Amino acid sequence: MQSHTMELPRLIVVGENNMSEIGEFLFSLNKPKIVSLISGINVQKILKLKIEKSLKLKKIKFVWHTSKDNQVDSIKQIEKDVKKDHSNLVVGIGGGRSVDTAKMVSFNLDLPFVSVPTAASHDGMASPFVSVKTDKPHSIVATAPLGVFVDIDVIKKAPSKLLASGCGDLIANIIAVKDWQLGHKKTGEYYGMYSADLATMSAKIVMENSSKYSKEGLDARVIVEALISAGVASCIAGSSRPCSGAEHLFSHALDKIAPGKGLHGEKCGIGSIMMGKLQGQDWKKIVKTLKEVGAPTTAKQIGLDKDEVINALMIAQELRPERYTILKEVNMTKQRALNLAKSTGVI
Ligand SMILES: [Zn+2]
Numbered sequence: 001m002q003s004h005t006m007e008l009p010r011l012i013v014v015g016e017n018n019m020s021e022i023g024e025f026l027f028s029l030n031k032p033k034i035v036s037l038i039s040g041i042n043v044q045k046i047l048k049l050k051i052e053k054s055l056k057l058k059k060i061k062f063v064w065h066t067s068k069d070n071q072v073d074s075i076k077q078i079e080k081d082v083k084k085d086h087s088n089l090v091v092g093i094g095g096g097r098s099v100d101t102a103k104m105v106s107f108n109l110d111l112p113f114v115s116v117p118t119a120a121s122h123d124g125m126a127s128p129f130v131s132v133k134t135d136k137p138h139s140i141v142a143t144a145p146l147g148v149f150v151d152i153d154v155i156k157k158a159p160s161k162l163l164a165s166g167c168g169d170l171i172a173n174i175i176a177v178k179d180w181q182l183g184h185k186k187t188g189e190y191y192g193m194y195s196a197d198l199a200t201m202s203a204k205i206v207m208e209n210s211s212k213y214s215k216e217g218l219d220a221r222v223i224v225e226a227l228i229s230a231g232v233a234s235c236i237a238g239s240s241r242p243c244s245g246a247e248h249l250f251s252h253a254l255d256k257i258a259p260g261k262g263l264h265g266e267k268c269g270i271g272s273i274m275m276g277k278l279q280g281q282d283w284k285k286i287v288k289t290l291k292e293v294g295a296p297t298t299a300k301q302i303g304l305d306k307d308e309v310i311n312a313l314m315i316a317q318e319l320r321p322e323r324y325t326i327l328k329e330v331n332m333t334k335q336r337a338l339n340l341a342k343s344t345g346v347i
Helices: 019-030 041-057 072-085 097-109 152-157 160-187 193-216 220-237 246-257 264-279 283-293 306-319 334-343
Strands: 011-015 034-039 061-066 089-094 113-117 147-151
Touching: 011 019, 011 220, 019 041, 019 089, 019 113, 019 147, 034 041, 034 072, 034 097, 041 061, 041 089, 061 072, 072 097, 089 097, 097 113, 147 152, 147 220, 152 220, 160 193, 160 220, 160 246, 160 264, 160 283, 193 220, 193 283, 246 264, 246 306, 264 283, 264 334, 306 334
Parallel strands: 011 147, 034 061, 034 089, 089 113, 113 147
Antiparallel strands: none
């Protein structure tokens, strides 16, 4: 059997109104003297003072870096700047982009990295994967975070559609795991039952509680923990396999065809409906769950037109030919794509 590496986060804190304890958290990881903080402008406006105060208490020096987008050039520039900090730790604070940037920069500079998500819109907070705009349309592998620090109070204040998008990214796991099983059967690739079950569990917790959420609102803490656990499932699998199948390829195809329309988790949720049907899963239950958590189930809701959906379905598998998914088993002609999207109510 081939050897298999599992790189996991060492310390994860999920608290409420605990941002003022971040200094202590970072200190407990590797007693840093200087940290490089990467975040967007909005996050800085809200959290800067609190974070600085907490760092000063532990005598940790800091340098802020502002992340603007996830284009390669912007990340390279931040990397150059961070190098000059001579810091012992890179911290990404934000909804996704800043965490991704920090993950990439720390990987390239061989520094430990800490993830501080301020929104729970996808499962990247604890995973070793980054979505950067490169020639590769899908995520690339970096390092798992050394620590993950979450203030649920901050997550709750973010727009609710972000948390709903996180649910879409979780539901995707049931499609991804089924694709992984198919790939294992067809190509003999490694399949990890433990990480597959762990990823499935994160999806199930949303599916089983969605009707409650539709009445009482989303439970931010449960969703954050499920997203962390999904990231850990990827760490254990040593690849994004348990959390990324054909529905993610569909989302990546849309990133290419219709950039800027819809959030990652929203697109994966819609993709899950259609791929679920192809896989013979209970796709109507996926629709029901997405509706109950307040995530979109139609192309129109995220501003996509019919042709964009059809084209995305047709090119999805080509974007990552080595990843065996249900789309390999279907000759996705224009007509078939149209029928699939129509019959599931996506268009
Ligand atoms: Zn995802």
